[in-house]
Amino acid sequence: xxxxxxxxxxxxxxxxxxxxxxxxxxxxxxxxALFVDYPLGHTCGRPFDxxxxxxxxxxxxxGLETIEEPGAIVDLSRH
Numbered sequence: 285x286x287x288x289x290x291x292x293x294x295x296x297x298x299x300x301x302x303x304x305x306x307x308x309x310x311x312x313x314x315x316x317a318l319f320v321d322y323p324l325g326h327t328c329g330r331p332f333d334x335x336x337x338x339x340x341x342x343x344x345x346x347g348l349e350t351i352e353e354p355g356a357i358v359d360l361s362r363h
């Protein structure tokens with residue numbers, strides 16, 4: 285996914301990756317990413333927890349505007 289994100293960014297399309305595998309994402313060097321410390325498969329929030337899912341989606345959309353450092357991975361558990 286990181287390679288696709290970098291290609292889209294080079295074409296002028298902003299991207300943000302959601303990940304729960306920090307080391308793998310760090311090695312892939314996406315243009316920008318959000319780390320969610322949940323089990324694999326739950327990157328968009330806890331199951332059946334709409335408020336948690338909405339907060340992650342909001343943080344993702346906000347990250348498109350606020351993450352300026354190329355390759356930055358923002359840890360949502362620290363915000």
